[in-house]
Amino acid sequence: xxxxxxxxDAERCIECNACVTACKxxxxxxxxxxxxxxxxxxxxxxxxRSMSVACMHCSDAPCAAVCPVDCFYTTDDGVVLHxxxxxxGCGYCFYACPFGAPQFPTAGAFGSRGKMDKCxxxxxxxxxDNSSQEYEKYGSNRLSEGKLPLCAEMCATKAxxxxxxxxxxxxxxxxxxxxxxxxxxWGWGIAYPQSGSRTRSGRTGDGxx
Amino acid sequence: xPVSTDSARYTAWLERRCAVLLQLTLGMVLLACFSTLSFxxxxxxxxxxxxxxxTQLWNEVRQREGVLQGTTQVAGMDSAxxxxxxxxxxxxxxxxxxxxxxxxxxxxxxxxxxxxHLIKRGVPVAGGPSGKYLHRFPDIxxxxxxxxxxxxxxxxxxxxxLLGGRxxxxxxxxxxxxxxxxxxxxxxxxxxxPLFILGIFGLFIRFISKNFLASGxxxxxxxxxxFFAGKHPTAGFFNxxxxxxxxxxxxxxxxxxxxxxILEFPFFGQTRSIMALSLVLHGVGAVLLIGGAFGHIxxxxxxMKGSLDSMTTGYVDLNWARQHHDRWAAECEANDExxxxxxxxxxxxxxxxxxxPEPVIKGES
Numbered sequence: 001x002x003x004x005x006x007x008x009d010a011e012r013c014i015e016c017n018a019c020v021t022a023c024k025x026x027x028x029x030x031x032x033x034x035x036x037x038x039x040x041x042x043x044x045x046x047x048x049r050s051m052s053v054a055c056m057h058c059s060d061a062p063c064a065a066v067c068p069v070d071c072f073y074t075t076d077d078g079v080v081l082h083x084x085x086x087x088x089g090c091g092y093c094f095y096a097c098p099f100g101a102p103q104f105p106t107a108g109a110f111g112s113r114g115k116m117d118k119c120x121x122x123x124x125x126x127x128x129d130n131s132s133q134e135y136e137k138y139g140s141n142r143l144s145e146g147k148l149p150l151c152a153e154m155c156a157t158k159a160x161x162x163x164x165x166x167x168x169x170x171x172x173x174x175x176x177x178x179x180x181x182x183x184x185x186w187g188w189g190i191a192y193p194q195s196g197s198r199t200r201s202g203r204t205g206d207g208x209x
Numbered sequence: 210x211p212v213s214t215d216s217a218r219y220t221a222w223l224e225r226r227c228a229v230l231l232q233l234t235l236g237m238v239l240l241a242c243f244s245t246l247s248f249x250x251x252x253x254x255x256x257x258x259x260x261x262x263x264t265q266l267w268n269e270v271r272q273r274e275g276v277l278q279g280t281t282q283v284a285g286m287d288s289a290x291x292x293x294x295x296x297x298x299x300x301x302x303x304x305x306x307x308x309x310x311x312x313x314x315x316x317x318x319x320x321x322x323x324x325x326h327l328i329k330r331g332v333p334v335a336g337g338p339s340g341k342y343l344h345r346f347p348d349i350x351x352x353x354x355x356x357x358x359x360x361x362x363x364x365x366x367x368x369x370x371l372l373g374g375r376x377x378x379x380x381x382x383x384x385x386x387x388x389x390x391x392x393x394x395x396x397x398x399x400x401x402x403p404l405f406i407l408g409i410f411g412l413f414i415r416f417i418s419k420n421f422l423a424s425g426x427x428x429x430x431x432x433x434x435x436f437f438a439g440k441h442p443t444a445g446f447f448n449x450x451x452x453x454x455x456x457x458x459x460x461x462x463x464x465x466x467x468x469x470x471i472l473e474f475p476f477f478g479q480t481r482s483i484m485a486l487s488l489v490l491h492g493v494g495a496v497l498l499i500g501g502a503f504g505h506i507x508x509x510x511x512x513m514k515g516s517l518d519s520m521t522t523g524y525v526d527l528n529w530a531r532q533h534h535d536r537w538a539a540e541c542e543a544n545d546e547x548x549x550x551x552x553x554x555x556x557x558x559x560x561x562x563x564x565x566p567e568p569v570i571k572g573e574s
Binding site: 010020032034038039040041049051053062065066067070071085086088089090091092094095096097099103110113 | 277282294387391399472
Protein backbone atom coordinates (compact mmCIF):
# COMPACT_ATOMS: atom_id res chain seq x y z
CA UNK A 1 0.00 0.00 0.00
CA UNK A 2 1.33 3.37 -0.97
CA UNK A 3 2.04 5.95 1.70
CA UNK A 4 1.55 9.37 0.08
CA UNK A 5 4.17 12.01 0.86
CA UNK A 6 5.24 15.45 -0.24
CA UNK A 7 8.91 16.33 -0.35
CA UNK A 8 10.32 19.73 -1.25
CA ASP A 9 13.93 19.76 -2.33
CA ALA A 10 15.22 23.08 -0.99
CA GLU A 11 18.24 22.89 -3.32
CA ARG A 12 15.95 23.01 -6.32
CA CYS A 13 13.06 25.27 -5.32
CA ILE A 14 13.32 28.62 -7.10
CA GLU A 15 10.31 30.25 -5.41
CA CYS A 16 8.30 30.59 -8.59
CA ASN A 17 5.03 29.98 -6.70
CA ALA A 18 3.66 27.92 -9.57
CA CYS A 19 2.65 25.23 -7.06
CA VAL A 20 0.57 27.80 -5.16
CA THR A 21 -1.13 28.92 -8.35
CA ALA A 22 -1.64 25.38 -9.61
CA CYS A 23 -3.24 24.40 -6.32
CA LYS A 24 -5.62 27.35 -6.33
CA UNK A 25 -6.56 26.60 -9.91
CA UNK A 26 -7.01 22.87 -9.52
CA UNK A 27 -9.15 23.12 -6.41
CA UNK A 28 -11.06 26.40 -6.81
CA UNK A 29 -9.80 27.39 -3.37
CA UNK A 30 -11.88 30.22 -1.82
CA UNK A 31 -10.62 33.78 -1.54
CA UNK A 32 -8.18 34.38 1.27
CA UNK A 33 -7.26 30.72 1.49
CA UNK A 34 -3.98 29.27 0.26
CA UNK A 35 -3.53 25.58 0.76
CA UNK A 36 0.11 25.80 -0.30
CA UNK A 37 2.70 28.51 0.15
CA UNK A 38 6.37 29.02 -0.60
CA UNK A 39 8.54 30.30 2.25
CA UNK A 40 11.98 31.73 1.61
CA UNK A 41 14.63 31.69 4.32
CA UNK A 42 17.50 34.19 4.39
CA UNK A 43 15.87 35.96 1.47
CA UNK A 44 18.32 38.06 -0.51
CA UNK A 45 21.48 36.83 1.21
CA UNK A 46 23.83 34.01 0.19
CA UNK A 47 22.50 30.69 1.35
CA UNK A 48 18.92 31.68 0.60
CA ARG A 49 16.63 28.67 0.36
CA SER A 50 12.96 28.33 -0.53
CA MET A 51 10.53 25.61 0.40
CA SER A 52 7.00 24.92 -0.70
CA VAL A 53 4.83 23.80 2.19
CA ALA A 54 1.28 22.54 2.61
CA CYS A 55 -0.34 19.77 4.63
CA MET A 56 2.33 17.10 5.11
CA HIS A 57 -0.24 14.36 5.80
CA CYS A 58 1.36 13.33 9.09
CA SER A 59 1.13 9.77 10.34
CA ASP A 60 0.35 11.06 13.84
CA ALA A 61 -1.45 14.22 12.79
CA PRO A 62 -1.70 16.86 15.56
CA CYS A 63 -4.75 18.42 13.86
CA ALA A 64 -6.63 15.14 14.13
CA ALA A 65 -5.54 14.73 17.75
CA VAL A 66 -6.86 18.07 18.99
CA CYS A 67 -10.01 18.34 16.83
CA PRO A 68 -12.91 18.63 19.31
CA VAL A 69 -15.36 17.01 16.86
CA ASP A 70 -13.00 14.33 15.51
CA CYS A 71 -13.61 15.29 11.88
CA PHE A 72 -10.25 14.08 10.50
CA TYR A 73 -9.54 10.72 8.96
CA THR A 74 -6.62 9.08 7.20
CA THR A 75 -7.22 7.29 3.91
CA ASP A 76 -5.67 3.96 2.93
CA ASP A 77 -3.09 5.95 0.98
CA GLY A 78 -2.02 7.80 4.12
CA VAL A 79 -3.73 11.05 3.10
CA VAL A 80 -5.14 13.08 6.00
CA LEU A 81 -8.60 14.38 5.06
CA HIS A 82 -11.41 16.04 7.00
CA UNK A 83 -15.19 16.28 6.91
CA UNK A 84 -16.41 19.84 6.42
CA UNK A 85 -19.94 18.87 7.46
CA UNK A 86 -18.66 18.07 10.96
CA UNK A 87 -16.01 20.81 11.23
CA UNK A 88 -17.09 23.68 13.50
CA GLY A 89 -14.33 26.14 12.56
CA CYS A 90 -12.81 26.37 16.05
CA GLY A 91 -9.23 26.82 14.78
CA TYR A 92 -7.63 24.23 17.09
CA CYS A 93 -6.08 22.35 14.15
CA PHE A 94 -4.43 25.59 13.05
CA TYR A 95 -2.86 26.05 16.50
CA ALA A 96 -1.61 22.47 16.65
CA CYS A 97 -0.36 22.02 13.06
CA PRO A 98 3.44 22.39 12.73
CA PHE A 99 3.16 23.51 9.11
CA GLY A 100 0.36 26.06 9.22
CA ALA A 101 -1.67 23.96 6.79
CA PRO A 102 -5.24 24.51 8.04
CA GLN A 103 -6.79 27.66 6.59
CA PHE A 104 -10.05 29.39 7.46
CA PRO A 105 -12.23 31.55 5.26
CA THR A 106 -13.86 34.42 7.12
CA ALA A 107 -17.44 33.27 7.40
CA GLY A 108 -19.48 35.84 9.26
CA ALA A 109 -19.63 38.75 11.64
CA PHE A 110 -16.69 39.64 13.90
CA GLY A 111 -14.23 37.68 11.77
CA SER A 112 -15.60 34.32 12.84
CA ARG A 113 -14.06 31.36 11.09
CA GLY A 114 -15.79 29.22 8.51
CA LYS A 115 -15.13 25.54 7.86
CA MET A 116 -11.46 24.69 7.79
CA ASP A 117 -9.85 24.19 4.39
CA LYS A 118 -6.53 22.50 3.72
CA CYS A 119 -4.53 20.54 1.17
CA UNK A 120 -6.22 17.23 0.38
CA UNK A 121 -3.30 15.79 -1.61
CA UNK A 122 -5.77 16.36 -4.49
CA UNK A 123 -7.86 13.58 -3.00
CA UNK A 124 -11.18 15.33 -2.29
CA UNK A 125 -13.19 14.45 0.78
CA UNK A 126 -15.71 11.99 2.18
CA UNK A 127 -18.25 12.56 -0.62
CA UNK A 128 -18.40 10.30 -3.67
CA ASP A 129 -15.24 10.57 -5.78
CA ASN A 130 -15.38 13.42 -8.31
CA SER A 131 -18.97 14.33 -7.44
CA SER A 132 -19.96 17.97 -7.70
CA GLN A 133 -20.50 18.14 -3.93
CA GLU A 134 -16.98 16.90 -3.36
CA TYR A 135 -15.52 19.40 -5.81
CA GLU A 136 -17.45 22.26 -4.24
CA LYS A 137 -16.18 21.54 -0.74
CA TYR A 138 -12.74 20.07 -1.26
CA GLY A 139 -11.70 20.69 -4.85
CA SER A 140 -10.43 18.09 -7.29
CA ASN A 141 -9.82 14.42 -6.64
CA ARG A 142 -6.90 13.65 -8.92
CA LEU A 143 -5.71 10.71 -6.87
CA SER A 144 -8.90 8.78 -7.69
CA GLU A 145 -8.06 9.29 -11.39
CA GLY A 146 -4.58 7.92 -10.88
CA LYS A 147 -2.94 11.34 -11.00
CA LEU A 148 -0.71 13.00 -8.41
CA PRO A 149 -1.30 16.46 -6.88
CA LEU A 150 -1.12 19.21 -9.49
CA CYS A 151 1.36 21.33 -7.48
CA ALA A 152 4.04 18.63 -7.73
CA GLU A 153 3.11 17.62 -11.26
CA MET A 154 3.60 21.20 -12.45
CA CYS A 155 6.79 21.96 -10.55
CA ALA A 156 9.23 23.20 -13.20
CA THR A 157 12.42 22.27 -11.35
CA LYS A 158 10.98 19.09 -9.88
CA ALA A 159 11.74 20.47 -6.44
CA UNK A 160 8.33 19.48 -5.14
CA UNK A 161 7.83 15.74 -5.25
CA UNK A 162 4.62 13.93 -4.43
CA UNK A 163 3.72 10.29 -4.38
CA UNK A 164 4.46 7.05 -2.61
CA UNK A 165 6.92 7.81 0.17
CA UNK A 166 9.26 4.99 -0.91
CA UNK A 167 9.53 6.27 -4.48
CA UNK A 168 9.86 9.91 -3.40
CA UNK A 169 12.65 9.14 -0.95
CA UNK A 170 14.46 6.98 -3.54
CA UNK A 171 14.41 9.88 -5.98
CA UNK A 172 15.69 12.28 -3.33
CA UNK A 173 18.35 9.86 -2.05
CA UNK A 174 19.69 9.46 -5.57
CA UNK A 175 19.84 13.23 -5.99
CA UNK A 176 21.78 13.67 -2.76
CA UNK A 177 24.21 10.95 -3.74
CA UNK A 178 25.01 12.48 -7.13
CA UNK A 179 25.04 16.04 -5.90
CA UNK A 180 28.12 15.28 -3.78
CA UNK A 181 30.77 17.91 -4.34
CA UNK A 182 28.74 21.05 -4.00
CA UNK A 183 28.83 20.83 -0.25
CA UNK A 184 25.27 19.79 0.28
CA UNK A 185 26.12 16.25 1.31
CA TRP A 186 25.76 15.63 5.00
CA GLY A 187 29.01 16.25 6.86
CA TRP A 188 30.75 17.85 3.87
CA GLY A 189 31.54 20.99 5.82
CA ILE A 190 33.17 19.02 8.61
CA ALA A 191 35.23 16.86 6.31
CA TYR A 192 36.42 19.66 4.02
CA PRO A 193 36.22 22.90 5.99
CA GLN A 194 38.46 24.76 3.51
CA SER A 195 36.75 23.68 0.37
CA GLY A 196 33.73 25.76 -0.23
CA SER A 197 31.27 24.55 2.31
CA ARG A 198 28.27 26.78 2.63
CA THR A 199 27.50 28.25 6.05
CA ARG A 200 24.86 30.66 7.30
CA SER A 201 26.57 33.65 5.77
CA GLY A 202 27.03 31.93 2.45
CA ARG A 203 30.07 30.31 0.91
CA THR A 204 33.23 30.37 2.95
CA GLY A 205 36.66 29.42 1.73
CA ASP A 206 36.18 28.35 -1.86
CA GLY A 207 39.69 26.87 -1.42
CA UNK A 208 41.16 30.41 -1.24
CA UNK A 209 41.71 30.55 2.51
CA UNK B 210 80.45 -24.64 12.86
CA PRO B 211 77.79 -24.29 10.35
CA VAL B 212 75.18 -25.12 12.87
CA SER B 213 76.41 -22.68 15.46
CA THR B 214 76.94 -20.05 12.79
CA ASP B 215 73.46 -20.63 11.57
CA SER B 216 72.19 -20.48 15.10
CA ALA B 217 74.05 -17.25 15.78
CA ARG B 218 72.85 -15.70 12.53
CA TYR B 219 69.37 -16.82 13.33
CA THR B 220 69.55 -15.25 16.82
CA ALA B 221 70.93 -12.02 15.39
CA TRP B 222 68.19 -11.96 12.76
CA LEU B 223 65.59 -12.56 15.46
CA GLU B 224 66.98 -9.73 17.58
CA ARG B 225 66.92 -7.35 14.65
CA ARG B 226 63.43 -8.42 13.74
CA CYS B 227 62.27 -7.94 17.34
CA ALA B 228 63.87 -4.52 17.52
CA VAL B 229 62.17 -3.50 14.29
CA LEU B 230 58.89 -4.83 15.55
CA LEU B 231 59.33 -3.01 18.83
CA GLN B 232 60.23 0.19 17.09
CA LEU B 233 57.30 -0.17 14.75
CA THR B 234 54.92 -0.85 17.60
CA LEU B 235 56.26 2.02 19.63
CA GLY B 236 56.15 4.28 16.67
CA MET B 237 52.61 3.31 15.89
CA VAL B 238 51.52 3.85 19.47
CA LEU B 239 53.19 7.23 19.55
CA LEU B 240 51.77 8.13 16.18
CA ALA B 241 48.37 7.04 17.29
CA CYS B 242 48.60 9.15 20.43
CA PHE B 243 49.87 12.14 18.54
CA SER B 244 47.34 11.89 15.76
CA THR B 245 44.52 11.49 18.27
CA LEU B 246 45.68 14.58 20.10
CA SER B 247 46.08 16.61 16.97
CA PHE B 248 42.74 15.40 15.62
CA UNK B 249 41.05 16.34 18.88
CA UNK B 250 42.63 19.76 18.75
CA UNK B 251 41.55 20.20 15.16
CA UNK B 252 38.03 19.10 16.01
CA UNK B 253 37.92 21.64 18.83
CA UNK B 254 39.03 24.31 16.42
CA UNK B 255 36.26 23.39 14.03
CA UNK B 256 33.54 23.08 16.61
CA UNK B 257 31.06 25.88 16.25
CA UNK B 258 32.78 27.24 13.17
CA UNK B 259 31.88 24.89 10.40
CA UNK B 260 28.37 23.59 10.37
CA UNK B 261 26.82 21.19 8.02
CA UNK B 262 24.66 23.37 5.79
CA UNK B 263 21.83 20.85 5.58
CA THR B 264 21.68 20.42 9.33
CA GLN B 265 21.96 24.13 9.87
CA LEU B 266 19.07 24.89 7.52
CA TRP B 267 16.93 22.32 9.25
CA ASN B 268 17.86 23.71 12.70
CA GLU B 269 16.81 27.14 11.52
CA VAL B 270 13.53 25.82 10.17
CA ARG B 271 12.87 23.98 13.42
CA GLN B 272 13.60 27.26 15.26
CA ARG B 273 16.11 25.57 17.54
CA GLU B 274 18.22 28.73 17.67
CA GLY B 275 15.41 31.24 18.01
CA VAL B 276 12.40 32.40 16.07
CA LEU B 277 12.90 32.36 12.34
CA GLN B 278 10.71 34.39 10.04
CA GLY B 279 11.08 33.75 6.36
CA THR B 280 9.35 35.64 3.61
CA THR B 281 6.42 34.51 1.54
CA GLN B 282 4.08 35.85 -1.09
CA VAL B 283 1.10 34.31 0.68
CA ALA B 284 -0.69 36.58 3.13
CA GLY B 285 -2.08 35.24 6.38
CA MET B 286 -1.23 34.70 10.01
CA ASP B 287 2.24 33.21 10.55
CA SER B 288 2.43 32.24 6.88
CA ALA B 289 6.16 33.07 6.76
CA UNK B 290 6.91 30.57 9.55
CA UNK B 291 7.74 27.11 8.26
CA UNK B 292 7.44 25.16 11.52
CA UNK B 293 5.20 26.14 14.41
CA UNK B 294 7.07 24.73 17.39
CA UNK B 295 4.43 25.55 20.02
CA UNK B 296 1.71 23.52 18.33
CA UNK B 297 2.91 20.13 19.48
CA UNK B 298 3.57 21.46 22.99
CA UNK B 299 0.00 22.73 23.17
CA UNK B 300 -1.35 19.47 21.76
CA UNK B 301 0.48 17.42 24.39
CA UNK B 302 -0.73 19.70 27.19
CA UNK B 303 -4.34 19.63 26.03
CA UNK B 304 -4.62 15.93 25.30
CA UNK B 305 -2.30 14.44 27.94
CA UNK B 306 -2.77 16.86 30.83
CA UNK B 307 -5.65 19.30 30.61
CA UNK B 308 -8.44 16.94 29.56
CA UNK B 309 -7.59 14.08 31.98
CA UNK B 310 -6.89 16.53 34.83
CA UNK B 311 -10.14 18.40 34.19
CA UNK B 312 -12.07 15.14 34.25
CA UNK B 313 -10.38 14.00 37.46
CA UNK B 314 -10.76 17.36 39.18
CA UNK B 315 -14.41 17.95 38.32
CA UNK B 316 -15.39 14.32 38.89
CA UNK B 317 -13.44 14.29 42.16
CA UNK B 318 -15.11 17.46 43.43
CA UNK B 319 -18.56 16.05 42.59
CA UNK B 320 -17.71 12.79 44.36
CA UNK B 321 -16.44 14.64 47.44
CA UNK B 322 -19.59 16.75 47.57
CA UNK B 323 -21.77 13.64 47.26
CA UNK B 324 -19.78 11.92 50.03
CA UNK B 325 -19.98 15.02 52.22
CA HIS B 326 -23.72 15.26 51.70
CA LEU B 327 -24.23 11.60 52.52
CA ILE B 328 -22.49 12.13 55.86
CA LYS B 329 -23.76 15.60 56.80
CA ARG B 330 -27.16 15.64 55.05
CA GLY B 331 -27.01 19.44 54.88
CA VAL B 332 -26.51 21.79 57.80
CA PRO B 333 -29.88 22.72 59.33
CA VAL B 334 -30.68 26.21 60.63
CA ALA B 335 -29.72 26.23 64.30
CA GLY B 336 -32.84 26.75 66.39
CA GLY B 337 -35.17 26.36 63.41
CA PRO B 338 -36.97 29.17 61.58
CA SER B 339 -37.47 32.20 63.79
CA GLY B 340 -40.17 33.91 61.75
CA LYS B 341 -38.05 37.05 61.73
CA TYR B 342 -36.09 38.15 58.73
CA LEU B 343 -33.12 40.20 57.63
CA HIS B 344 -32.87 41.81 54.21
CA ARG B 345 -29.69 40.43 52.63
CA PHE B 346 -29.66 41.08 48.87
CA PRO B 347 -31.65 43.82 47.07
CA ASP B 348 -33.26 43.09 43.70
CA ILE B 349 -30.36 44.41 41.65
CA UNK B 350 -27.89 42.06 43.35
CA UNK B 351 -30.13 39.06 42.82
CA UNK B 352 -30.83 39.94 39.18
CA UNK B 353 -27.09 40.35 38.66
CA UNK B 354 -26.29 37.10 40.44
CA UNK B 355 -28.77 35.02 38.49
CA UNK B 356 -27.83 36.63 35.18
CA UNK B 357 -24.17 35.80 35.72
CA UNK B 358 -25.11 32.34 37.01
CA UNK B 359 -27.20 31.60 33.91
CA UNK B 360 -24.49 32.80 31.54
CA UNK B 361 -21.82 30.96 33.52
CA UNK B 362 -23.67 27.64 33.48
CA UNK B 363 -24.36 28.00 29.77
CA UNK B 364 -20.71 28.82 29.05
CA UNK B 365 -19.52 25.99 31.30
CA UNK B 366 -21.69 23.39 29.58
CA UNK B 367 -20.83 24.54 26.05
CA UNK B 368 -17.16 24.82 27.00
CA UNK B 369 -17.08 21.34 28.51
CA UNK B 370 -18.77 19.97 25.38
CA LEU B 371 -15.90 21.39 23.32
CA LEU B 372 -13.27 20.18 25.80
CA GLY B 373 -14.42 16.66 26.57
CA GLY B 374 -17.34 15.96 24.25
CA ARG B 375 -15.20 14.05 21.77
CA UNK B 376 -14.23 11.64 24.53
CA UNK B 377 -17.55 11.35 26.35
CA UNK B 378 -20.37 12.29 23.98
CA UNK B 379 -19.37 11.02 20.52
CA UNK B 380 -19.52 7.36 21.65
CA UNK B 381 -23.02 8.04 23.02
CA UNK B 382 -24.75 10.31 20.49
CA UNK B 383 -22.71 9.64 17.37
CA UNK B 384 -20.69 11.86 15.02
CA UNK B 385 -23.41 13.80 13.23
CA UNK B 386 -25.49 14.68 16.30
CA UNK B 387 -22.39 15.69 18.18
CA UNK B 388 -21.20 17.76 15.19
CA UNK B 389 -24.41 19.82 15.33
CA UNK B 390 -24.21 20.07 19.13
CA UNK B 391 -20.57 21.13 19.08
CA UNK B 392 -21.24 23.68 16.34
CA UNK B 393 -24.11 25.18 18.36
CA UNK B 394 -21.89 25.11 21.46
CA UNK B 395 -19.12 27.00 19.72
CA UNK B 396 -21.47 29.64 18.31
CA UNK B 397 -23.34 29.98 21.62
CA UNK B 398 -20.11 30.16 23.61
CA UNK B 399 -18.83 32.93 21.35
CA UNK B 400 -22.16 34.77 21.40
CA UNK B 401 -22.76 34.79 25.16
CA UNK B 402 -19.13 34.89 26.27
CA PRO B 403 -18.86 38.70 26.09
CA LEU B 404 -21.92 39.04 28.36
CA PHE B 405 -19.99 37.21 31.07
CA ILE B 406 -17.43 40.03 31.03
CA LEU B 407 -20.20 42.55 31.77
CA GLY B 408 -21.37 40.26 34.57
CA ILE B 409 -17.88 40.13 36.10
CA PHE B 410 -17.74 43.92 36.15
CA GLY B 411 -21.21 44.07 37.68
CA LEU B 412 -20.27 41.65 40.45
CA PHE B 413 -17.09 43.58 41.08
CA ILE B 414 -18.89 46.90 41.46
CA ARG B 415 -21.76 45.56 43.59
CA PHE B 416 -19.85 43.29 45.97
CA ILE B 417 -16.28 44.56 46.32
CA SER B 418 -17.04 46.73 49.36
CA LYS B 419 -18.09 43.66 51.38
CA ASN B 420 -15.21 41.45 50.27
CA PHE B 421 -12.14 43.03 51.81
CA LEU B 422 -10.29 41.02 54.42
CA ALA B 423 -11.73 41.68 57.87
CA SER B 424 -10.73 40.58 61.35
CA GLY B 425 -11.81 37.05 62.07
CA UNK B 426 -11.56 35.96 58.43
CA UNK B 427 -8.27 34.14 58.93
CA UNK B 428 -9.71 32.42 62.00
CA UNK B 429 -12.69 31.36 59.91
CA UNK B 430 -10.34 29.91 57.33
CA UNK B 431 -8.21 28.10 59.94
CA UNK B 432 -11.32 26.47 61.38
CA UNK B 433 -12.37 25.39 57.90
CA UNK B 434 -15.53 27.45 58.11
CA UNK B 435 -16.89 25.16 60.79
CA PHE B 436 -17.61 22.50 58.18
CA PHE B 437 -15.99 19.71 60.10
CA ALA B 438 -15.98 21.00 63.68
CA GLY B 439 -19.33 21.61 65.35
CA LYS B 440 -18.95 25.25 66.33
CA HIS B 441 -19.46 27.81 63.56
CA PRO B 442 -16.67 30.40 63.49
CA THR B 443 -17.52 34.09 63.55
CA ALA B 444 -18.20 35.90 60.27
CA GLY B 445 -19.46 39.24 58.96
CA PHE B 446 -21.74 39.87 55.96
CA PHE B 447 -19.58 37.55 53.84
CA ASN B 448 -17.45 34.84 55.42
CA UNK B 449 -13.95 34.05 54.23
CA UNK B 450 -15.16 31.26 51.95
CA UNK B 451 -17.46 33.65 50.14
CA UNK B 452 -14.69 36.22 49.90
CA UNK B 453 -12.30 33.69 48.37
CA UNK B 454 -15.01 32.73 45.88
CA UNK B 455 -15.61 36.41 45.05
CA UNK B 456 -11.94 37.09 44.36
CA UNK B 457 -11.57 33.82 42.44
CA UNK B 458 -14.51 34.81 40.22
CA UNK B 459 -13.07 38.28 39.65
CA UNK B 460 -9.43 37.31 39.03
CA UNK B 461 -9.95 34.06 37.15
CA UNK B 462 -12.98 35.57 35.43
CA UNK B 463 -10.84 38.40 34.09
CA UNK B 464 -8.21 35.94 32.84
CA UNK B 465 -10.90 33.90 31.11
CA UNK B 466 -12.45 37.05 29.66
CA UNK B 467 -9.17 38.39 28.30
CA UNK B 468 -8.10 35.08 26.77
CA UNK B 469 -11.62 34.54 25.45
CA UNK B 470 -11.51 37.84 23.59
CA ILE B 471 -8.11 36.93 22.12
CA LEU B 472 -9.57 33.66 20.85
CA GLU B 473 -12.90 35.00 19.66
CA PHE B 474 -11.56 37.81 17.51
CA PRO B 475 -8.60 36.31 15.63
CA PHE B 476 -7.89 39.32 13.44
CA PHE B 477 -5.74 41.53 15.64
CA GLY B 478 -2.54 39.86 14.53
CA GLN B 479 -2.31 37.42 17.42
CA THR B 480 -0.05 34.49 16.55
CA ARG B 481 -0.80 30.81 16.96
CA SER B 482 1.48 30.68 20.01
CA ILE B 483 -0.51 33.42 21.72
CA MET B 484 -3.78 31.72 20.87
CA ALA B 485 -2.56 28.34 22.12
CA LEU B 486 -1.37 29.98 25.35
CA SER B 487 -4.75 31.69 25.63
CA LEU B 488 -6.46 28.33 25.27
CA VAL B 489 -4.30 26.91 28.07
CA LEU B 490 -5.15 29.77 30.45
CA HIS B 491 -8.80 29.78 29.36
CA GLY B 492 -9.16 26.05 29.95
CA VAL B 493 -7.32 25.89 33.28
CA GLY B 494 -9.18 28.94 34.58
CA ALA B 495 -12.53 27.60 33.45
CA VAL B 496 -11.97 24.22 35.10
CA LEU B 497 -11.00 25.97 38.36
CA LEU B 498 -14.11 28.17 38.26
CA ILE B 499 -16.43 25.28 37.38
CA GLY B 500 -14.99 23.25 40.26
CA GLY B 501 -15.51 26.23 42.57
CA ALA B 502 -19.02 26.68 41.25
CA PHE B 503 -19.86 23.07 42.17
CA GLY B 504 -18.95 23.86 45.79
CA HIS B 505 -20.71 27.26 45.68
CA ILE B 506 -23.92 25.72 44.33
CA UNK B 507 -23.88 22.92 46.89
CA UNK B 508 -23.29 25.21 49.86
CA UNK B 509 -25.90 27.65 48.56
CA UNK B 510 -28.59 25.00 48.18
CA UNK B 511 -28.62 21.59 49.85
CA UNK B 512 -25.44 22.07 51.88
CA MET B 513 -26.70 24.92 54.10
CA LYS B 514 -30.40 24.98 54.69
CA GLY B 515 -31.81 28.50 54.50
CA SER B 516 -28.98 29.86 52.35
CA LEU B 517 -30.89 29.81 49.07
CA ASP B 518 -33.54 32.23 50.40
CA SER B 519 -31.01 35.06 50.35
CA MET B 520 -30.76 34.78 46.56
CA THR B 521 -34.40 33.89 45.80
CA THR B 522 -36.41 36.22 48.04
CA GLY B 523 -33.55 38.41 49.20
CA TYR B 524 -34.53 37.82 52.83
CA VAL B 525 -32.93 35.38 55.26
CA ASP B 526 -34.14 34.00 58.56
CA LEU B 527 -32.68 35.73 61.63
CA ASN B 528 -31.55 32.41 63.09
CA TRP B 529 -29.74 31.53 59.83
CA ALA B 530 -27.96 34.87 59.95
CA ARG B 531 -26.99 34.41 63.62
CA GLN B 532 -25.63 30.97 62.80
CA HIS B 533 -23.62 31.78 59.69
CA HIS B 534 -22.98 35.51 59.81
CA ASP B 535 -23.15 36.32 63.52
CA ARG B 536 -21.44 39.71 63.34
CA TRP B 537 -23.68 40.87 60.49
CA ALA B 538 -26.77 39.63 62.37
CA ALA B 539 -25.71 41.44 65.53
CA GLU B 540 -25.11 44.59 63.49
CA CYS B 541 -28.59 44.38 61.95
CA GLU B 542 -30.20 43.77 65.29
CA ALA B 543 -28.35 46.75 66.77
CA ASN B 544 -29.58 48.90 63.87
CA ASP B 545 -33.15 47.65 64.38
CA GLU B 546 -33.30 46.08 60.90
CA UNK B 547 -35.11 42.89 61.87
CA UNK B 548 -38.33 42.44 59.88
CA UNK B 549 -41.50 40.52 60.63
CA UNK B 550 -43.16 38.22 58.12
CA UNK B 551 -45.82 40.79 57.20
CA UNK B 552 -43.21 43.48 56.74
CA UNK B 553 -41.35 41.21 54.35
CA UNK B 554 -44.57 40.43 52.50
CA UNK B 555 -45.34 44.11 52.12
CA UNK B 556 -41.84 44.83 50.96
CA UNK B 557 -42.23 42.19 48.30
CA UNK B 558 -45.50 43.78 47.15
CA UNK B 559 -47.64 40.91 48.36
CA UNK B 560 -50.58 41.85 50.58
CA UNK B 561 -51.24 39.66 53.56
CA UNK B 562 -54.70 39.37 55.14
CA UNK B 563 -56.11 42.11 52.92
CA UNK B 564 -53.62 44.70 54.09
CA UNK B 565 -52.79 47.43 51.62
CA PRO B 566 -49.09 47.32 50.81
CA GLU B 567 -47.24 50.38 52.00
CA PRO B 568 -44.75 51.99 49.67
CA VAL B 569 -42.17 52.86 52.33
CA ILE B 570 -40.64 49.95 54.13
CA LYS B 571 -38.59 50.01 57.29
CA GLY B 572 -35.19 48.48 56.81
CA GLU B 573 -35.23 48.95 53.06
CA SER B 574 -32.52 51.33 52.03
